[in-house]
Amino acid sequence: MAHDDRDTALNQAGIQALDILVVEDDLRTREIIRAGLTDNGHRVRLAESGSQALHVAAESEFDVAILDRMLPDINGLEVLGELRRRGTRTPILLLSALGSVNDRVSGLDSGADDYLVKPFAMVELLARVGALHRRPPLGAVPTRIMIRDIEVDMLGRQVWRRGQALPLHPREFDLLVLLARNAGRPVTRKMFLEQVWRIHYDPTTNVVESHISRLRSKLRQGFDDDPIETIQNVGYRMRTCA
């Protein structure tokens, strides 16, 4: 019952409660992740080893799985491989202390949908989990997104607000698409850097902020409301309702 009340409250805020499998061998880390996810309304099942993860995954369905790369028995990459062999299409986020390019590539090659290097900020994990769940399956990417009064044409790379075409710079367009696909949920600075510029380092200059501020002013030109919301210390979110 408590869940239902919460779900309604969260759904009103545009956040969907998800069933999440968390596989992590360190007790403290596991508890911190669990607390972070449940505080945000998600339902969490825990597993502390690779074999336990495979067992749990076999008996229940999950919306998203968070998998540690280094596990005591079967390592994370093997668990990932086994899940994919079984035909599991659940989006999987790989957590790892290994951050080099090669490590990331091997993780994504093994079938992970996202890769987050430890240590990470909880808001980062929450944002990634939300984005993963909403990611459309391959082949079903919409060519047109409509958020409130903003229409995005992915193929023609054009944007209209209330029928009025907006002259966006190509990079601003990419930022807007990422925001629109995750409408209602926060998109972190790291996600922008990874998905718009394909970089995995962290520039000290506020490159994301400056681009967003330009996008924002173009979207606001002639309108009195701002469709993009800043979330302090996290990133940005596209509002789904006025």
Add this chain to the structure above:
Amino acid sequence: MPRLFASAAYRLAFTYTAACTLAILLLGSGVYLAAGTAIHQQQDDDLRLEMNVLTKEYEEGGRPDLIDKIHQRELSPNNDFRYALFASKQRLYGNLDVARPAAGFSSVTFPQPNKSSDDARGLLMGLPDGSAMLVAIDTEDLGRLDKTILILFSIGFVLILALGIVGSLALGRNLKLRLDRITKTAQAIADGDLTRRIERSGSADEFDQVDASLNAMLDRITSLLENLRQISSDVAHDLRTPLTRLRGEIEAGLSGPAEPDAMRGALLRALEQNDSILSLFAAILSIAEIESGKTVGSFRAIDLSQLVGTVCDMYAPALEDSGRPFSFSLIPDAVVQGDPELVMQAMSNLLDNALAHTPEGTRIHVTLARDQGGFSIHVADNGPGIEEADRERVVRRFVTLDRARSRGGHGLGLNLVSATMMVHGGKLDLGDNRPGLVVSLTFPDFSPCSSIRDKLPAQMPSTKCERKVLPLM
């Protein structure tokens, strides 16, 4: 001797000598046998020729002429032949005192005045009147010749064998000495003296080449170890400061008033310190990863025009928003071999620096230009610049020019750029922009199959000659 044979060098030398000696023995025996046969053949031919002369005499003038001829030839001083003319069994004429042998070639023994007897080779031929003519030649000379050849050959053989053994010992010793130099150096290094190197002979032979490559390998290992040692000590040293601050913040939070706001403030500051430590850590690890040369394996053809364009495009709004006019000029088709993300990060670090270390209003300009033998990226500003004396120092790890590190930098940015350029076979230069600073990154040209490989560092694996440029985004 068993100790000598325990050494591969000596064993090799001795085996070689033994094989040579055996070959000489076989060759000598062959020559000896062939020479013997040839000499016997020659003797038989001589006998046949002499017989021809005599039978011709007989045909022309009968037995009396023949006897005259024999007499004449027996008296001639240069004649080695001996003769006998037989009626049927009885010797009629001639100085060869033997019984009549069978027709054709045969061995005959005849008495000698001062010796008991002598061996000779004879040729008997029947004449039409029932008599028979015997011509013989002494084989004693031949035997002497045989013996001389044999003695000469034996002396030669023993000499060669002796020389061979001496040579083997010298060769074995030489090989062993040269290998011992390598063994001794390896042993010294195993015992902890990393500065030891194999003494080169300077002869440019195979051994010298092995010595050279082993030394190069040792240099590389030493520099990697030195690098690792340097990093560990840097980390130990430079993590102490932020860790102390982190500890201080936590302690201050715990000992301060137990109000939520104060606690929250302390926690936020602690989190900030923690993140700063983590970013320092990440920077150190990526420099170590670049310097180890591991990233070289994933190098591919990249278009600097596109890449520099992307970074400039990424930074333009932020630089302009900060009140620093920004512009850039690029040339097309600047293809080099490298890791796109590393080059982007290097560029980012330079632009981050340009923003952090110049006052508002400073102009920043990026140029991509063709340079002799490659391409250069110049990041120039008209800000305060860097004193010439500091330009080399500032590239080193953990060196920042503003003492207080008020800008939050770890002093690793330029070091990462430098490591990136090194691994790309290029270089980083800091120069005077009169006024201001100009930082130049120079990349070697990547034309397919050009002499690029000579310019790249040694650890660079051979790259395929592809001119395929993967799109960045």
